[in-house]
Amino acid sequence: MSEDVSINRRHAMAxxxxxxxxxxxxxxxxxxxxxxxxxxxxxxxxxDFATSDSLDPTLAETQFSQNLQWQLRNNLxxxxxxxxxxxxxxxxxxxxxxxxxxxxxxxxxVTFHDGKPFTASDVVHSxxxxxxxxxxxxxxxxxxxxxxxxxxxxxxxxxxxxxxxVGFPALTSAVGLYILKxxxxxxxxxxxxxxxxxxxxxxxxxxVVRRNPGYWKSGHANFDxxxxxxxxxxxxxxxxxxxxxxDAYNAVDTRTVNLLQRSSAIRINRVKSKAHFxxxxxxxxxxxxxxxxxxxxxxxIDRDDIVKRVLxxxxxxxxxxxxxxxxxxxxxxxxxxSYDPDKARFHLDKAGAxxxxxxxxxxxxxxxxxxxxxxxxxxxxxxxxxxxxVVKEPEDGYWSSVWNKRPLCTSRWSGRINxxxxxxxGYTADGTKAGWNETRLNDERLNKLVAEARKEFDEGKRxxxxxxxxxxxxxxxxxxxxAFADFLDAVxxxxxxxxxxxxxxxxxxxxxxxxxxx
Amino acid sequence: MGSVAELLAKRLVFGIATLxxxxxxxxxxxxxxxxxxxxxxxxxxxxxxxxxxxxxxLGLDQPVASRYLNWxxxxxxGDLGRSLANDRPISELVAGRLANTVRLAILAAFIxxxxxVGLGILATVYRDRPFDRATTTAxxxxxxxxxxxxAYILVALxxxxxxxxxxxxxxxxxxxxxxxxxxxxxxxLTLALAVVGYVLRMTRAAIVNVMAAPYIxxxxxxxxxxxxxxxxxxxxxxLSPIINVVIINLAYLVVGVVVVEVVFVYxxxxxxxxxxxxxxxxxVVQACCIIFAATYVLLNLLADILSVLxxxxxxxxxxxx
Numbered sequence: 160m161s162e163d164v165s166i167n168r169r170h171a172m173a174x175x176x177x178x179x180x181x182x183x184x185x186x187x188x189x190x191x192x193x194x195x196x197x198x199x200x201x202x203x204x205x206x207d208f209a210t211s212d213s214l215d216p217t218l219a220e221t222q223f224s225q226n227l228q229w230q231l232r233n234n235l236x237x238x239x240x241x242x243x244x245x246x247x248x249x250x251x252x253x254x255x256x257x258x259x260x261x262x263x264x265x266x267x268x269v270t271f272h273d274g275k276p277f278t279a280s281d282v283v284h285s286x287x288x289x290x291x292x293x294x295x296x297x298x299x300x301x302x303x304x305x306x307x308x309x310x311x312x313x314x315x316x317x318x319x320x321x322x323x324x325v326g327f328p329a330l331t332s333a334v335g336l337y338i339l340k341x342x343x344x345x346x347x348x349x350x351x352x353x354x355x356x357x358x359x360x361x362x363x364x365x366x367v368v369r370r371n372p373g374y375w376k377s378g379h380a381n382f383d384x385x386x387x388x389x390x391x392x393x394x395x396x397x398x399x400x401x402x403x404x405x406d407a408y409n410a411v412d413t414r415t416v417n418l419l420q421r422s423s424a425i426r427i428n429r430v431k432s433k434a435h436f437x438x439x440x441x442x443x444x445x446x447x448x449x450x451x452x453x454x455x456x457x458x459x460i461d462r463d464d465i466v467k468r469v470l471x472x473x474x475x476x477x478x479x480x481x482x483x484x485x486x487x488x489x490x491x492x493x494x495x496x497s498y499d500p501d502k503a504r505f506h507l508d509k510a511g512a513x514x515x516x517x518x519x520x521x522x523x524x525x526x527x528x529x530x531x532x533x534x535x536x537x538x539x540x541x542x543x544x545x546x547x548x549v550v551k552e553p554e555d556g557y558w559s560s561v562w563n564k565r566p567l568c569t570s571r572w573s574g575r576i577n578x579x580x581x582x583x584x585g586y587t588a589d590g591t592k593a594g595w596n597e598t599r600l601n602d603e604r605l606n607k608l609v610a611e612a613r614k615e616f617d618e619g620k621r622x623x624x625x626x627x628x629x630x631x632x633x634x635x636x637x638x639x640x641x642a643f644a645d646f647l648d649a650v651x652x653x654x655x656x657x658x659x660x661x662x663x664x665x666x667x668x669x670x671x672x673x674x675x676x677x
Numbered sequence: 678m679g680s681v682a683e684l685l686a687k688r689l690v691f692g693i694a695t696l697x698x699x700x701x702x703x704x705x706x707x708x709x710x711x712x713x714x715x716x717x718x719x720x721x722x723x724x725x726x727x728x729x730x731x732x733x734x735l736g737l738d739q740p741v742a743s744r745y746l747n748w749x750x751x752x753x754x755g756d757l758g759r760s761l762a763n764d765r766p767i768s769e770l771v772a773g774r775l776a777n778t779v780r781l782a783i784l785a786a787f788i789x790x791x792x793x794v795g796l797g798i799l800a801t802v803y804r805d806r807p808f809d810r811a812t813t814t815a816x817x818x819x820x821x822x823x824x825x826x827x828a829y830i831l832v833a834l835x836x837x838x839x840x841x842x843x844x845x846x847x848x849x850x851x852x853x854x855x856x857x858x859x860x861x862x863x864x865x866l867t868l869a870l871a872v873v874g875y876v877l878r879m880t881r882a883a884i885v886n887v888m889a890a891p892y893i894x895x896x897x898x899x900x901x902x903x904x905x906x907x908x909x910x911x912x913x914x915x916l917s918p919i920i921n922v923v924i925i926n927l928a929y930l931v932v933g934v935v936v937v938e939v940v941f942v943y944x945x946x947x948x949x950x951x952x953x954x955x956x957x958x959x960x961v962v963q964a965c966c967i968i969f970a971a972t973y974v975l976l977n978l979l980a981d982i983l984s985v986l987x988x989x990x991x992x993x994x995x996x997x998x
Contacts, residue, residue: 204942210770210952210961211760295730361773362765363952364944365847388847390942394829398844399942402836405847555955559716594725 194378195655199676201382203665204396204408208389210363215346216335217289217296222409225334225668226387227360230368230380231272232337232351235263235282235316236328238576238667240658242487244329248277248338248352249316258323258614263331265314269375271340272349272356279310284341298335300593301580323614325621326579333576354380354672363389368671381675400425400649407654407674409664411647413471419649428648430661433485433574435477436526436644438519438536439597440637444566446517450635451510456517458506459543460536461498462641468535469528473647477640480632481572481581485661488578488625493633503543516546517567524557525571526644533569536641563597570597574662578625582609586632598637605631653677688981692974696967700752703966704745707959713737714761714957735761748963758960760953767964770949775968778938778945782930784861785868789930790923793873797880797919798912801888802903813881816874828867828940835863845942864941868934872926879922883915890914916987924980932969 208223220228235249246252249263269277286308289296296302304327307319320327330336340350349357354376355368366387374380388405390396393412397419399405411419411427419425440447440456447453462476475483478496482489507513521533530551537547552561561568575581583590587606590596605628612624632638646664655677660667666674715731732738751758757767796816800809819827836844846860887893888911896910935947946965953961 209956210949211956211958213764293730293733295727295734297727299727361944363949388942390845391948392939392942395845395940395942398832398836399847402840402844404843404845555710555957556716 195381195675196677197381197383197675199382201385201407201654201671201674201676202388202405203385203670204388204390204399204405205665206390206393206396206408206410208363208391212362213347214349214360216285216337216339217294217298219297220334222664222668223366223387223389225663226665226671227349227366227368228334228337229353229669230355230385230671231349231353231357232339233353234333234336234338235265235331237669238329238332238660238662240660240667242485242662244332247332248282249328249331252328254325254327254616256323258325258327258616259320261318261320261327263316263318263328265316266375267314269352270373271352272371273340275340276313277338277352278313278341279316280313280341281338282316283308283310284343285337285339288339288344289335296335298333300584301330301333324579325614325616326577329577330580355385358384365389376672380672382671385671387671397649400651403651406676407648407650407665407670409646409648411649413473413647416471416473416647424652426650426652426654428646428650428659429473430646430648430659431475431483431485432644432646432661433483434644434646435481435483435572435640436529436532436642437477437570437572437597438533438567438639438641439570440639441566441597441599442637443599446510446512446515447566447637449510449512451506452512452515453635453637453639455503455506455510455512455515455543455545456540457496457639458499458503459540459545460639460641461539462496463498464539465532465535466642469532470642470644473645475643475645477642478633479636479638479640480629481585481638481640482578482625482629483643485574486578486581488622490622490626490629492626493630496633498539500539500543503540503545507544514544514546516548518548518550518565520550520552520561520565520568522552522554522557522561522569524554525562525569529569529571532641563594568597578628579609579613582625582628582632583613586628586636600632600636600638602631602635684981684985685978688978692971692978695974696970699970700749700963700967701745703963704748704959705741707954707957707962708741710954710957714959717956737761744959748960752967757964760961761958767961770961771946771964771968774944774946774949777943778931778934778947781861781864781868781934781937781943781945782927784865785872785930786927788865789869789872789926790876792869793876794880794919794923796873797877798884798907800877800881801884801911802907804885804888809881812877816877818874819870820874820878822870824867824871824936825940827870828863828937831863831867832940847942848944861943864934864937864943867937867941868930872930875926876919876923880915880919883918884911887911887915913987917984920983920987921980924976924983928973928976931972 205223205226207221209221212221212224214224214228233248235247237245237247239245248266248269250266252261252263254261265279265282271277286302286305289298290302290305304320304322304324305318306321309317311317318327338352343350347360349360354371354374356371358369359367367384369384370380370382390399390408396408397415400408401422416427420427440453442448442453457479466472466474466476476495478493484491507515519533519536521529523529533549537549540547562570572585575584584593584595586596586600587609588601591599591601608624608628612621615621615624646661648665653676654674656666656674660669714735715728715737736744748758757771759766760770796812800812803809832844835842842862843860846864848860884907893906893910896906934945935951937943938945938948946968950962950965953965
């Protein structure tokens, strides 16, 4: 493995900017803390689940199925703490032909749970499940850029793309792109190369897995068994942890964090995340066509107040662009926009839109407390002379009938793998076609910058390009991004772990394989 | 007994008709809700292409009427169908959940019904005395508290403070039946508390009603003890309304447990129904509703039969003329 890494590093020096992230991690072993200990039965309660959960990778996933998938299966590339890419089933990768051709060298000596060796044809199968005609996979739009995938011998997979994309290796870490056994379509059997083997799966109730004795990652998958338990009620999760019926749970209720922290047997894991909350304005609709009106709306919201009162302080104010410090190319030099009713009035006058009156559509579907946030915003904006009518929408069907349909609504974005995916989906003309660009932003310069950054191997130049993209969204976009939420998990003090990942709750949904009992 | 058989037959026919109407109502109600399964499952990522592929695969692109008729045809062949959402057979999804719900209901009934009827009888025996006042007031409090509140109080007391019973019923593996009983104890107690008050008050009211009758005065004049008057003279004549309230509450124990199931993380039918409605998984919603409705229809039928059997006047109506 060290040989491959040194090869990688040479290429990175030669200009393959993104590879340096992977190459910088010379081995999978965690440097910090004592060595992981084996054993014990881990029990984790998960708040987000559905009776419709399945192990079909093409279906949208709840946190429950995502945790389960990563117990059973691996990706080509894994996202580690700090958003770093870690080689998983791919040992190394290399882009050429202006980042149009990607060659992945695959790990040798890895076997599936039934003993079949892992090869390149498994990779081809796993990607083609999403790409095939009539696929309902949400990953399909991302994979549309692939023109062909082929296996060259058992340990090399070659991807050809329509257009150059230096972020392509990062995409293979996506939720859904798990490596399945060639020809496997009976997904609920849970066959994979992961650290645990499926014993029992009752959607909407629980899943039980036991350790895979032949797991290829050393120091990972330390528990003898892991039980994932579906628990919708926040109080039930807290009670179960307090009374020792479980060892960890996700989505701690911010209102009761302080009470939980009093117990020495419980630890709260607070991680900065990429998840953000927003009141998107459609820039081609009504008053929002004027950038001054958009700016007025952005100055008329008291972000700190919402972070304090809706998120209980467990979050950070947003700055009207979708990047947080959890992203590599976050630009911290953009001045933080803050509540300023006078400036809001100034922009309203400039737009000739004094006494602006708008409807804000909201439901609790995007995030808990969305209605509270909207009502707080109404109060803040009133001081700037803006009247906001808060329209309460049904929770069911919110994403299909309100979001991306109303000129001003409430939205939540969980993190995306990298800047390219986030900006392409959410902020470009292509994103509008794909149904993700909620503000209809269509800025020529931005479209060009995002396309350029996609092909730029030099990290410094990419930083510059994405810096400008952030400034455009911050200055002219329709996104009123007021807060980033922290992830809050509660764990028993018996549980130990290394540095936590912030891409999903519970250590990037990989707590089962990364944690151990002390 | 001929009239009982006739009643039974008539009620069965009505029952089946009721179930059919309910299936029609549920089907159209779920279809009136905004969004369908494809929207619900794909969520924010519902691109038009993915939604279309999903609908075609599930047959959601067919007209509502033909989907309903297909469903009825399957039911008549004894096939509950498959869940749209995860393609598992509904019978398999529902069977385990139904068993859990019924187990919980039976345990709650074992606590609530003897306690409710017994305390109700004692309350009439000691009518207008402190015991009567205390039980009726307590029952009123138990009825008035919402179930989730009762549940949290019980958890705070028995699990968190005293540590006697588990806080959630998650079917700990390898615990045996004692562990299973310990886990189900608090949910059953919560449900029992919700029901015991009704049974107590109805029992008391029914007996008190009869106590004004002349033959009770006769018994009192004979010098019978208050307990004997209530159990031998009043209770048999008050049985019919008591049976009715007991059975209606039994039905409630089966269909009204959603909140208790959520608070105690108990995998019963109520939680499945809520999940399925929010996912617009119509076949599962239909199956759950039919099971709930059938529970009511059958238990009502049972209540009628038992009422008739407990009342000689109803048992032999013609001979009385």
